[in-house]
Amino acid sequence: MHTLETIIADHPMFAGLEASFIDLAVGCASNVRIEPNAYITREGEESNQMFLIREGRVALEIHAPARKPLVIETLGPGDIIGWSWLVPPHFWRFNARAINSTRVIALDAKCLRTKCEANHELGYEILKRFAPIIERRLEATRLQLLDVYAAH
Amino acid sequence: MQHTESNPMQPEPWRVSELARETADTFTLSLQPLGRKTHREFQPGQFSMLWMFGVGELPISISGDPAAEGKLTYTVRSVGEATKALVSVAPGQQIGVRGPFGKGWPVESARGQDVLVIAGGIGLAPLRPVIYHVLRHREEYGRLVLLYGARNPRDLLYRKELAAWGKQKDCQVLSTVDYAGMNWRGHVGVVTRLLRYARLQPLQTVAMMCGPEIMMRVVGRELINRGLPAESIHLSMERNMKCAVGFCGHCQWGPHFICKDGPVFSYQDIAPLLDKYEL
């Protein structure tokens, strides 16, 4: 049975960080259960929580006027939703909707950010761990952009 | 071989027996030989040259069941004049057939292992014979996993079969699309993102992939990252083809003729070629 602590400590985002910091993170973390079709984030709202998916799948949607909303990516267990909770400006760029019954760990991002600002070494360690996650998602997104299945 | 013995460039007339629409631009057609119904063998992964009277000839992968007697099935995407003509044929019409040609998927040497099939777009067509074969000889193989990517949900091929395959014992079928509407309950994203859902035993897995070259390049790297040996990864390549018998020279890719050294290659043999621009 995985506790919040083991899930956070094992995740690549936090792996190898000081025990005291892991404790802090666990301290501001909570388990959240999301109903199918409920929204976890809304475009434009302040992003003050980091969401780490434990179970279930989440669709990232973008809305544009006169167009049906498009799902541009789905995330699953182990994925962190977005990065605007860490990288300013701190507001969500998309809607994240639970596709099925979903469980996430929510961490107080404001608290995390304050700690990173106060302790730059910690801040660097966090960003160092997060950059590869962003990089892999960017590479995947670029592939989607290429529209490889299109008839040319 | 379905061409005249003495002349590999002369087709044999076959009859269109069925034509079915799969998606907006993709159709599956079946051909039967004229005269006696004889079993025409092909290896999964092989292709035929289909000749349309006065129009031209196309290399098309065989997408049907290798065990089906007396017919050959192809899934064709209409992208240009020639493919458009091919999907516009009517049942009863005659088409010239040459082949089957090429080196197919390693279904024999994959026995006893898990089979990981990764398909992108129309690339599922040359892989479907592998799935039929594995399901027909279920005891000889381990787990069967199909990871399938398409542009959007309407472009997914063989939807009924996808659902049916997913229900088979020890079979996992996961589809993903590049973008979708809100009704889509499946995955959205590139096919590499599905790999973590496939319960893989890297050293017991034979991977076979077919799709856009960029997709295969990226998936190949990702499979290596996850510990699959290069010799266990296979892919099907495509190039311009005029003769399919190694004479016209068009299908060369580095030192290989795709028509006779391929179209299926082991990743170990050709990985460096995938990175070469304008090879």
Next chain:
Amino acid sequence: MDPLVNETPRVMAAGELDKLIQLLAGRGYEVIGPVVRDGAIVYEPVNKLSDLPVGWTDEQEAGHYRLKRRPDQSVFAFNVGPQSWKKFLHPPEVRLFSAERRNGSVKISPGEDSAPSYAFLGVRGCELAAIGIQDRALTRDRFADPVYARRRAGVFIVAVQCTQAAATCFCHSAAPWAQVIAYDLSLTELLDQQPHRFVVQVGSERGREMLSELQHEAAPEEDCKLAQAAVKAAGAQQTRHLETQGLRELLLQNFDHPNWDAVAQRCLTCANCTMVCPTCFCTTVEDTSDLTGDHAERWRRWDSCFTLNFSYIHGGSVRTSPKARYRQWLTHKFSSWIDQFGAPGCVGCGRCITWCPARIDLTRELNAIREPITTTAELKNSREREEAAERAK
């Protein structure tokens, strides 16, 4: 073809060549030989000795070909022209099959059942090697091309030893891998104070039998020595040299060498080199039908990897840049060919150098790949200096 028969050389008067042509024609062969036409020496049907380029020679350099008159009555004192024997063995245009459609039923008939019976008169050493290379590629690989096989079977070959070399010849560089195929007769022309004659080597039973109908005698030792010396002198005349050591790996490892960019700036992708090359075999197919729509044909034509369409898939070509196409040709000829057929595909005939309108010399291009990589600008500068120096000569 019968294996090489170990015979002592014979000698015959030059005039006997006329009889030989008639003999071959009388036996049903279509005799093809060199003729002067449109300012070049090309291969066409010949009926008599005077049809051949008597008293003509050629002057060749990169992008340069001129015929010049000789002060004598030599018959073969020239090297190779823009055509090769592939014109007949692997023809530029061939109908693969024709088809009739009646009431929805399609009937397909073969394009040709028979081919002329050829006698080739004047096949050079490089050309024998080239025929051998095409034999390997077109009849001894996974499939055999019936069009080539039909024409090739039974070709009567009268080879000719070169007694001079053109400035673009470099067959001695290709010698390490050249496999000379069997021939029926081989002639070495001797033109000196003594009567105009040929030293004849019999290569097959069929050749010996043909020769027996001509007037000849055992070649005196002096003539044999003269013949050997003439051939050796021709070899020594070659000025171009291709370094062939490790060529396969060199090309594999230098996919991005700046010299490819440098040569691409000059290459017009005109495809001349592939047309004149005796070993290039790429083709394309063309489907035609008549106005009624009931009769269709499929034709095979020469093609070239230099064309933009050659590598077309899905709305675009794989090799769009001239750089990629030039690199493909050269890498295929000297590297991939080895993987495919066991040896490089070049025989050192020099046609591609002579007939390139941009004067590109592949011996120089290949030798340049060996140079340590410099920047494209440096390469361009050094090339320009070299060319200016040559023009000043």
